[in-house]
Amino acid sequence: MQTDRDVTPYIRLFGRYLRDLGLPVTQQREAVADVVFTSEGHRSVDEIEGELRERDERIGKATIYRTLDLLVRSRLVAERDFGEGFKRYEHRLSDHPVHEHLICLECGKVTEFESNELYRVENRVRQEHGFQPVRRRLEIYGLCKECHDAGVELPIEGLMCPIETV
Numbered sequence: 001m002q003t004d005r006d007v008t009p010y011i012r013l014f015g016r017y018l019r020d021l022g023l024p025v026t027q028q029r030e031a032v033a034d035v036v037f038t039s040e041g042h043r044s045v046d047e048i049e050g051e052l053r054e055r056d057e058r059i060g061k062a063t064i065y066r067t068l069d070l071l072v073r074s075r076l077v078a079e080r081d082f083g084e085g086f087k088r089y090e091h092r093l094s095d096h097p098v099h100e101h102l103i104c105l106e107c108g109k110v111t112e113f114e115s116n117e118l119y120r121v122e123n124r125v126r127q128e129h130g131f132q133p134v135r136r137r138l139e140i141y142g143l144c145k146e147c148h149d150a151g152v153e154l155p156i157e158g159l160m161c162p163i164e165t166v
């Protein structure tokens with residue numbers, strides 16, 4: 001999914017971050033950043049590479065990885081791991097910069113949700129443990145509504161009782 005909003009300010013921010021590190025602001029790096037900033041949702045490296053190819057940008061995978069790494073370190077982009085064996089990326093400048101994820105184990109659909117309860121948990125640990133929370137991550141795995149309605153059943157994970165009950 002693509003968005004039409006103007007991402008130039010974010011590209012400029014990224015350029016400033018690169019210059020602060022003494023790294024060159026190349027057209028290739030800006031092209032990778034543009035794809036991530038204009039994407040809604042969570043993009044894999046393969047998807048980003050495909051999008052660049054569609055835009056006639058020929059950029060090697062190593063450059064894409066390196067640029068994504070820089071984007072994550074600049075804190076403009078968040079790296080996600082939904083247990084698929086590869087990472088996904090999403091810009092942190094969306095309408096909902098702070099959100100959690102629901103991941104369907106059947107179809108892989110990722111749904112975002114916001115949780116005020118988590119803020120309360122953070123406040124509680126601050127009081128009870130004197131701990132200063134900086135960031136958090138909540139991922140809930142299960143079946144999305146469509147898969148559940150379609151009658152999908154997931155095998156129970158972990159050990160089963162070894163005693164025969166017949």
Ligand SMILES: [Zn+2]
Nearest residue numbers: 104107144147
């Ligand atoms: Zn599903």
Ligand SMILES: [Zn+2]
Nearest residue numbers: 090099101112
């Ligand atoms: Zn998300």
